[in-house]
Structure formats: structure tokens, C-alpha cells
Amino acid sequence: MSAAPAQRLKTAFTFALRELRGAKRGFGIFLACLVLGVMSIAGVGSFARALTDGLAREGRSILGGDAAFTLVQREATPAELSLLGSEGRIGRVALTRAMARGPSDDATLVELKAVDGAYPLVGTAELSPAQDLAAALGARGGIYGAVADETLFSRLTLKVGDTIRVGEATLQLRGVLSTEPDRLATGVGFGPRLLISDAALPATGLVQPGSLIRWSYRVVLNDQSPAALEAFLAKVRDGAPQAGFEVRTRDAASPQLERNVRRIAQYLTLVGLTALLVGGVGVANAVSAHLSEKREVIATLKALGATRGTIFGTYFLEVAMIAVLGIGIGLALGAMVPFAAAAVVAAYIPFPLSPHLDPMALVLAALYGALVTTAFTLWPLARAQEAPVSALFRDEIGAKRRWPSWRYVAGCALAAAGLVALAIGTAEDKRSAIIFIGAAMAVFVLLRLVAFGIMALARRLPRPRATMARLALANIHRPGALTPTVVLSLGLGLSLLTAIALIDRSLTAEINGTLAEKAPSFFFVDIPSSEEEAFAAFIAKHAEGATYKSVPMLRGRITALNDTPAEKVTPAPDAAWVLQSDRGISFGDTVPDGSSVVEGRWWSPDEAEPQVSFDRKLAEGLGLKLGDTVTVNVLGRELSAKLTNYREVRWERLGINFVMQFNPATFAGAPYSVLATLTFPDGAGSAKELAFMREVARAYPAVTTVRVKEALDQANKMIGDLSFGIRIASLVTLLTSILVLAGALAAGHQHRVYDAVVLKTLGATRRGLVGAYALEYAGLGLATAAFSIAAGSVAAYFVVTRVMDISFTFAPGAAVGGVVLALAFTVGFGLLGTWRALSQPPVRVLRHL
Known part of the structure; x- marks a missing residue:
């Protein structure tokens, strides 16, 4: 660096330090906006990493070993077992759903888990009262033991020592399952956990040809090194290429959970970025207000020979x-x-934190903060140093629109582009990130247009006769009006909250309304194909007038x-789940109810060539x-079939x-079970449904009965919990909006004092x-609330109908809430600042006129 630029930089730095002494009050909102936005992004990222690192650290315990090999509807052969156990210890776990019946014949769905004597290979299962797990599950007096979640005890009004019936077996509950080390690996269930020994499983009668049982073989290797694990996986692939194992390792013990954590973290990071962008408006306002107060200083410096570069450097x-702070x-x-x-919260969430x-x-987070600061401060700084000395002495900065030179415009554009690139480049789901950022940018532009539209409309409206009403109308469109800042600061936060509220309302309405009305009353799983006719006759006898439907079902x-190979296919993000695990499949000669062929042809009954029909959206997602x-x-067995048609499936x-x-x-000839539904006309009522469940459980103990109402209630609770968490996180944006609004009103305080004093002097x-x-x-x-409701409704409609593919439901409560919030904040903060302005002694202003 040459001497002249170095001297100018030193001078600018000296002036900047002196300016900081009097800048504490003016930059309070600046600091608060940056702190909130950066804190939310850093906090979300750090918390998500703590979760994923916790999952990785506890991977062996969560998975139950170094690797897990899962089969559906069949057990591993002796040759496969020998291969799996060749490099270490092996344990077997069987997972299925079943009906548990208490002494009073009340029945409930349970997630049944049968374990061998080696369980758990990694980690510890804790029981209450404390006891050895193998002893608790063993046979005593010809009755096997079981342990269960506390939920099962409360649902069936049981206590330790009571007996229950599962399938054809009688089991004694010998303890409460307090800690299950591999619970996360098995995913979310519809019922409480019931743990039994694998010796007790045959006694239940649940193991039948085609039964939907997942057999998981966990392996703890003798050599724990990553290279040994990779070599073992390759050995299994080469030794049993047709086995059809679903393979998981300690490095990805719960891949779906990790993906969900990353996706939620991405959403919350984008919400934090939105808050930071709203805060950027506050940053720009704070800089503009500070430069406005310094207009005489800037004019004096320029009059004394300071260059534009020195002025810009000083305030930059x-x-x-302040931004670094x-x-x-x-x-x-x-x-x-x-x-x-x-x-x-570690005690309240079932996830390991690290x-x-x-x-x-x-x-x-620091990059986001720096880019936002740069994007929102270059413009007012450039306008200040470009203004002539006469304008600085005569007018307030910003009273007239001045475009800075192209260098500063390019700098603002580069900072904005950097923000977009950073958000998209670090996103788990880039498509969602692009949509979110595009929507945020569109709302920013629309809010500016709305503000200009309000000002233009106010300028053209007839002047009211009442003096104060005329003053209020003039304040909306006069030079230096707060309209753009108020609309922009509150509009984005309220739009986001409105969209979240309407999405939540649409999901709830779909579950409680459309789904509850159209859904069957019961699902029956694992009906043996040999008993299908007898079961259908039983249903016809005990559920007269109800509609019964059944189809064959396998898992593949x-x-x-x-x-x-499936692992080398790159699917669309919304179709990737189809390849990640086994899926329910069926076969038949007719198009299933609730779906229709939209392209291709349906097969005829006499065709011998293997053919398959695919859901159209998912087929397109898989290419x-x-x-x-x-x-x-x-x-x-691996079976190949030709894709001959697409279906439009109405999953709702x-x-x-x-x-x-x-x-x-x-x-042809493959063993299968039967999946069936039962729909009572106009509903049956809870009492009748529960009584019917008891009848089915008593007559067909091996058949799993899923009451749809209970499943919908659980889905409702999950959606409610998730929506609540997202709303709380989104309040950061609204809080930032409030700060920006407060800062804008504070920046306009001098205008209010001047106006109030002059008007009071005039009577x-x-x-x-x-x-x-x-x-x-x-x-x-009101104008801001109207736009926010409209913008939030459009965004929610797009997400609900295009992404979730369900009906959109408008919630008047969300609209009323938006209006109340907007009025409370604008009128409340506005009158608070106005009251301060009205309290100023007139002499302080009049002596400077």
C-alpha cells in the first residue's frame, strides 16, 4: 500500500474511533438486530450439529451394534447367519405390531420386540424395578415374562405382575422398560413398546408365512476400525448378493432421523436468515439516521478538503x-x-446430545451477518459521501433520492448474491432453499411496492375536512414518511407467521375433517391368507352394514x-424415501380403489409377463x-417387472x-398375508369401535387391528408439537421486525418533535x-396486516396444495391475529414515541428556527 492510501486509511480510522464515542444510542437497534439474527443462525446450526454428533457418537448403541442387517417376512438362512457371524458377535431382534389384551379384555396396539439372550449387544436396557433383563423375560411356571413402556400399563390399567395376552400367548409383565438403547433405530411407532424373548415369540402364533415381521441381525465386530467395517460389508454383499438385506451401520444408525434433523435445521436457519434480512432494514435505518445527524459534520469535513473516500471510509x-461487536x-x-x-431439554427429548x-x-453465522451488514449499509453510506456540500447543509440525508456510483451498487448486488449463494450452497434441500429465498425476495419487493402504493394512494385521496385527519393522511406520504419502513419491517414477519398458521390449520383440518370422514374405521394387518374367508365372514357377522375390503400384501x-443398483440412483428429494427401505406391495387384476390409470395400460388377467404399476409422481421422481x-x-428373491402404467393415487x-x-x-405361488379395511357407515362411535376391537382381538388374536382414530390423534399431536416449535422459532423474525419498527420510530423522533412543537404553537x-x-x-x-394476510395465504396455499397435495383451509383466526398484532405494534410503539415528542419543551426547538 502506498503512503497516500495508507494515510487516508489511518485518517479514516482515527475519525471512525472519534465518531464511535457519540454513536452508542443511535446504534442500539443496529446491534440488537445483528445479535438476534446471528444468534439464531449460530444457535440452530450448533444445536443441529450437537444432535447429529450425538447420534454419531451413540451410533453403536442406537443401532445395537456396528452393523445391522434387516430382512422382512423371512428369517436369515443358516448360511447367511454363518456369514454375518464370521467377524464378530451376532444378535437377533424381531419387530412387529400386535394386539395386547388385558385381564378385562381391553385391547391396544403394541410395538412388539422379541430379543435373544445377547440383547443388547451394545448399551444397557434399564428396568423398573431394577433386574436382569434375561431373567425378567424368561419362563416361570410355564409363563414367559415381558417388560413394557409405562404407556401400556396406563392404557390397560395394569401393574407389574399382571398378565396380558398377545396372540395366543399369555405373558406376565415383570417390569417397566425405562431405557431402551436402540429405540431410535426402530423409528416412531403407533403403540407402546412391549419387549419379550425370542423364545416366547413362537408361542404367540404371530409368525406365519407372509407375516409382516422385520428380522434384524446386529453384529459387533471383533475389529472396530472403519476399514474392518467396510471390508465386512463388502464380504456380506459378495457372499449373499440375493439376500435383500437392508443394511445400516454405526455411522448412520438412524438415517431418516438425521435427515429430518438436517431439514428442520435448514428451515430454522432460513427463518433465522429471514430475521437477519429484516434486521438488515433496521441496520440501514440506523446508518441512515446516524448519517442524518452527522450531516453538518460531513459537510464540514468535505468543505475542509476531505475526499469522498475519506468520508466513506470513516463511516464504513x-x-x-459496531457490526463486529x-x-x-x-x-x-x-x-x-x-x-x-x-x-x-436433554431430559425431555429421546435424542443424544453432544x-x-x-x-x-x-x-x-458470521458470514451471514457480515454479508447482511454490507448489503444494507453500502447504499446509505455511498449516498452520504456522494452528496454535495450544499445539500448536506440544506437538507437531511435521504430527503432526495440520489443514486450512488456503480461501484457501490455493484457492491450491494455482490453482497446480496453472496447471501443467496451461501444459503443455497449450504442447504440440505436446495430446491426448498431456492423456493424459500425466492419467496422472501418476492415479499421484500412486494412490500416496497405496497408501501409506495399506500403513499401514492394517500397522495391522491381527497383531503379530509378535519385538520387532524388531514395531518394523518399527509404524514403517510410526505417526504421522509415512515410508511416504507413500517410496512417492510412488520410485513415480512407477519407474512411468515400467517403462512405457518394456515399450513398448520390446513393439516389439522385435513386430518380431523377430510381424512376422518373418508378414512376407514379400522385397518387389519397380518390376516393369514388361509383364514381370509373365515375372517371376512366374522366381520360380516359382527359389523353388519360396514364396508369390508381386502388385498394381498407383501413387503419388498x-x-x-x-x-x-438402487444405491447408485439419484432420485428427486421428495421421492428418495421410496428407495431407502422396504415398501408394502400388492398384486391384483383390477385398478385399486382410490387410484386411476393416467398413462399407459392396465394388464389383462391372462398376461404372464411380470408387470408393475407405479404412482406417477414418485415414478417421475425416480426418473x-x-x-x-x-x-x-x-x-x-429378486423379481423384475416391466413398468406398464402410471397411477394417480389419492393417498388422502x-x-x-x-x-x-x-x-x-x-x-405366483409366493406366501402372503392379507391387509384389510373396515368402514362403518357414518361412523360407529368410540364405544362401539372399542367393543368391536375386543371382539376381533378375542377371536383372531394373531391379527393386528389398527384403529384409525387413534392413529389420526397421534398424527395430530405430532403435527401440533412440530407446528408449535416452528412458530416459536419464527417469532425471532417477528421480534426482529418489532425492533426494526421501534428503531424506525426512534429515528423519526426528531421529525415528530419538530412537527409537534410547530403545530402546538399554531394552536x-x-x-x-x-x-x-x-x-x-x-x-x-391495517395496510400491513392486509398485505401480510394475503401474502401468507398465497404462500400457505402453494405449500399445502403443491407440496403437501392436500386441501387448503383458510383460518379467520390467523387473519384476525395478524390484524391485532399489526395494530398493537404500530399504534403502540407509534404513540409511545409520539407521547415523548409531545412532552418536549417548545423552546428547545423554537430557538433553532
Whole structure:
């Protein structure tokens, strides 16, 4: 660096330090906005990393071993068992759903888990009262033991020592299952856990040809090194290529949970970025207000020979130092979030936390903060240093629109582009990130247009006769009006909250309304094919007038598409789940109820070639087209079928439908179970449904009965919990909006003092001025609320109908809530600042006129 630029930089730095001495009050909102936004992004990133690292750290315990190999509807052969146990210890776990009946014949669905004597290979299962698990599950007096979640005891009004019936077996409950080390690996269930020994499983009669039982073989290797694990996986693949194992390792013990954690973290990061962008408006306002107060200083410096570069450098360095402070505070608070979470909520969530400082999350949050600061401060700084000395002495900065030079415009554009690139580049789901950012940018632009539209409309409206009403109308469109800031600051936060509220309302209405009305009353799983006719006759006798439907069902996993192994296929994000595990499949000669062929042809009953029908959206997500080949592994055999048609499936009806429907020739002679539904006309009422469940459980103890109402209630609870968490997180955006609004009103305080003093001198009363300002703020609040409701409704409609593919339900309560919030904040903060302005002694202003 040459001497002249170095001297100018030193001068600018000296001036910036001096300017900081008087900048504490003006930059309070600046700091608060940056701290909130950076803290939310750093906190979310650090907490998500604490969860994923916790899952990785506890991977062996969660999985139950170094690797797990799962089969559906069949057990491993002796040769496969020998292969799996060749490099270490092996344990077996069987998972299925069943009906548990108490002494009073009350029945409930349970998630049944049968374990061998080696369970758990890793971790500890804790019981209450404390006892050895193997002893608790063993046979005593010809009765096997069992342990269960506390929920089962409360549902069936049981206590330790009572007996229950599961299938054809009588089991004694010998303890409460307090801790189950591999619970996360088995996913979310519809019922409480019931743990039994694998010796007791045959006695239940649940193991039948085609029964939907998942057999999981966990392996603890003698050599724990990553290389040994990779070599073992390759050995199993080569030694049993047709087995159809679903393989998981300790490094991805619960992949679906990890994906969900990353997706939720991505959403919350984008919400935090939205808050930071709203805070950017506050940053720009704070810088503009500060420069407005310094207009005489800037004019004096320029008159004394200071260059535009020196002026720009002085205030840019001042802003940068304050930004560094704000970002630093935000990073410190964000870094504390996972530690605080571990101390406060670790006991309430079933996920292992590993809190620690995450440098990448902090660096990402710091970059966001720096880019937002740059994007929102370059413009007012450039306008200030470009203004002529005469304008600075005569007018307030910003009273006239001045475009800065192209260098600063390009700088703002580059900072904005950097924000977009950073958000998309670090996103788990880039498509969702692009949609979110695009929507946020569109709302920003629309809010500016709405603000200009309100000002233009106010300018053209007839002037009211009442003086105070005329003043309120003039304040909305006059030069330096607060309209753009008020609309922009509150509009984005309210739009986001409205969209979340309407999405939540639509989901709840779909579950409680459309789904509850169209869904069957019961699902029956694991009906043996040999007993299908007898079961149908039983249903006809005990549920007269109800509609009974049944289809054959197997479980299979897609292993290849057009000879390309499934693990090498790159599907669309919303179709990836189809390849991640086994799927329910069926076969038949007719198009299933609730779906229709939209392209291709349905097969005829006499066709012998294996054929498959696919849900159209999922087929497109997997890159399939008509004529392609789909290979599935069912019962240890790989079968290939030709894709001959697409179906449009109406999943919202909760009828019997499958992603893949095959023709009967594909599975000729294969053992299968039957899946059935029962629908009572106009509902049956809880008492009748529960009594019917007891009858089915008593007559067919091996058949699993799922009461749809209970499943919907659980789905409702999950959605409610998730929506509540998202709303709380989204309040950060609203809080930032409130800060920006407060800052804007504070920046306009001098205008209000000047106006109030002049008007009071001319005869205006305090009551009249308060009324005028209340009208102004109420008008702005109503206009902002109207736009927010419209924008939030459009966003929610798009998400609900296009992404979730359900009906949209408008909630008037969300609209009323938006209006009340907007009015409360704008009128409340506005009148608070106005009251302060009206309290100023006139002499302080009049002596400077």
C-alpha cells in the first residue's frame, strides 16, 4: 500500500474511533438486530450439529451394534447367519405390531420386540424395578415374562405382575422398560413398546408365512476400525448378493432421523436468515439516521478538503466496528445454545446430545451477518459521501433520492448474491432453499411496492375536512414518511407467521375433517391368507352394514431400476424415501380403489409377463418412464417387472393403496398375508369401535387391528408439537421486525418533535395530535396486516396444495391475529414515541428556527 492510501486509511480510522464515542444510542437497534439474527443462525446450526454428533457418537448403541442387517417376512438362512457371524458377535431382534389384551379384555396396539439372550449387544436396557433383563423375560411356571413402556400399563390399567395376552400367548409383565438403547433405530411407532424373548415369540402364533415381521441381525465386530467395517460389508454383499438385506451401520444408525434433523435445521436457519434480512432494514435505518445527524459534520469535513473516500471510509469503518461487536455477541450467544439445551431439554427429548463449539456453524453465522451488514449499509453510506456540500447543509440525508456510483451498487448486488449463494450452497434441500429465498425476495419487493402504493394512494385521496385527519393522511406520504419502513419491517414477519398458521390449520383440518370422514374405521394387518374367508365372514357377522375390503400384501425393497443398483440412483428429494427401505406391495387384476390409470395400460388377467404399476409422481421422481424395469427383492428373491402404467393415487383417503401394484403373475405361488379395511357407515362411535376391537382381538388374536382414530390423534399431536416449535422459532423474525419498527420510530423522533412543537404553537392540542398520529399508525398497521394476510395465504396455499397435495383451509383466526398484532405494534410503539415528542419543551426547538 502506498503512503497516500495508507494515510487516508489511518485518517479514516482515527475519525471512525472519534465518531464511535457519540454513536452508542443511535446504534442500539443496529446491534440488537445483528445479535438476534446471528444468534439464531449460530444457535440452530450448533444445536443441529450437537444432535447429529450425538447420534454419531451413540451410533453403536442406537443401532445395537456396528452393523445391522434387516430382512422382512423371512428369517436369515443358516448360511447367511454363518456369514454375518464370521467377524464378530451376532444378535437377533424381531419387530412387529400386535394386539395386547388385558385381564378385562381391553385391547391396544403394541410395538412388539422379541430379543435373544445377547440383547443388547451394545448399551444397557434399564428396568423398573431394577433386574436382569434375561431373567425378567424368561419362563416361570410355564409363563414367559415381558417388560413394557409405562404407556401400556396406563392404557390397560395394569401393574407389574399382571398378565396380558398377545396372540395366543399369555405373558406376565415383570417390569417397566425405562431405557431402551436402540429405540431410535426402530423409528416412531403407533403403540407402546412391549419387549419379550425370542423364545416366547413362537408361542404367540404371530409368525406365519407372509407375516409382516422385520428380522434384524446386529453384529459387533471383533475389529472396530472403519476399514474392518467396510471390508465386512463388502464380504456380506459378495457372499449373499440375493439376500435383500437392508443394511445400516454405526455411522448412520438412524438415517431418516438425521435427515429430518438436517431439514428442520435448514428451515430454522432460513427463518433465522429471514430475521437477519429484516434486521438488515433496521441496520440501514440506523446508518441512515446516524448519517442524518452527522450531516453538518460531513459537510464540514468535505468543505475542509476531505475526499469522498475519506468520508466513506470513516463511516464504513465505524459501522464495521459496531457490526463486529454485534456479530461477536451473536456468535457467543449462539455457541451457548447447545450447552443450554443439553442442560434444559436433554431430559425431555429421546435424542443424544453432544454439545460443543461448532466452528463451521459459527463461521456460517458470521458470514451471514457480515454479508447482511454490507448489503444494507453500502447504499446509505455511498449516498452520504456522494452528496454535495450544499445539500448536506440544506437538507437531511435521504430527503432526495440520489443514486450512488456503480461501484457501490455493484457492491450491494455482490453482497446480496453472496447471501443467496451461501444459503443455497449450504442447504440440505436446495430446491426448498431456492423456493424459500425466492419467496422472501418476492415479499421484500412486494412490500416496497405496497408501501409506495399506500403513499401514492394517500397522495391522491381527497383531503379530509378535519385538520387532524388531514395531518394523518399527509404524514403517510410526505417526504421522509415512515410508511416504507413500517410496512417492510412488520410485513415480512407477519407474512411468515400467517403462512405457518394456515399450513398448520390446513393439516389439522385435513386430518380431523377430510381424512376422518373418508378414512376407514379400522385397518387389519397380518390376516393369514388361509383364514381370509373365515375372517371376512366374522366381520360380516359382527359389523353388519360396514364396508369390508381386502388385498394381498407383501413387503419388498427396490434393488435396481433398469439394471442400475438402487444405491447408485439419484432420485428427486421428495421421492428418495421410496428407495431407502422396504415398501408394502400388492398384486391384483383390477385398478385399486382410490387410484386411476393416467398413462399407459392396465394388464389383462391372462398376461404372464411380470408387470408393475407405479404412482406417477414418485415414478417421475425416480426418473422412470413406461417400459422401464423395476427390480424388487421379496422374501430373498429378486423379481423384475416391466413398468406398464402410471397411477394417480389419492393417498388422502387412507384407503388400501401402494406405491407399486403388480400383476398376479409376478408373485405366483409366493406366501402372503392379507391387509384389510373396515368402514362403518357414518361412523360407529368410540364405544362401539372399542367393543368391536375386543371382539376381533378375542377371536383372531394373531391379527393386528389398527384403529384409525387413534392413529389420526397421534398424527395430530405430532403435527401440533412440530407446528408449535416452528412458530416459536419464527417469532425471532417477528421480534426482529418489532425492533426494526421501534428503531424506525426512534429515528423519526426528531421529525415528530419538530412537527409537534410547530403545530402546538399554531394552536393544536395534545389530544388532537395524538389522534392524528393514532390514525396514521392505524392506517399503516391495517395496510400491513392486509398485505401480510394475503401474502401468507398465497404462500400457505402453494405449500399445502403443491407440496403437501392436500386441501387448503383458510383460518379467520390467523387473519384476525395478524390484524391485532399489526395494530398493537404500530399504534403502540407509534404513540409511545409520539407521547415523548409531545412532552418536549417548545423552546428547545423554537430557538433553532
